[in-house]
Amino acid sequence: MDPDWKCPNVGRCELFPRLRSEHQLRICLERYCLDEFSKCARYQHARASGTKPPLELLPTGELLPTAPTINSRSDSRPDE
Numbered sequence: 346m347d348p349d350w351k352c353p354n355v356g357r358c359e360l361f362p363r364l365r366s367e368h369q370l371r372i373c374l375e376r377y378c379l380d381e382f383s384k385c386a387r388y389q390h391a392r393a394s395g396t397k398p399p400l401e402l403l404p405t406g407e408l409l410p411t412a413p414t415i416n417s418r419s420d421s422r423p424d425e
């Protein structure tokens with residue numbers, strides 16, 4: 346049985362599945378999704394703008410690091 350999620354956006358939040366599955370993000374799940382959802386940066390963004398927040402926006406307002414792409418690797422060599 347699911348816990349008693351407080352946030353009304355649980356069903357449409359793109360980050361929510363990661364918060365559930367990634368252990369290091371669990372603190373956000375417990376603090377925001379299960380409790381103070383009105384303080385969540387994702388919730389506030391959606392409410393204020395009516396648009397989806399960026400996928401990497403954490404409830405704390407910080408951004409999740411994105412995986413480096415081939416072109417952004419510092420050890421990549423220019424085309425020959």
Ligand code: SF4
Nearest residue numbers: 352358377378385388
């Ligand atoms: S991360 Fe924020 S917007 Fe998403 S479900 Fe949790 S409290 Fe709601």
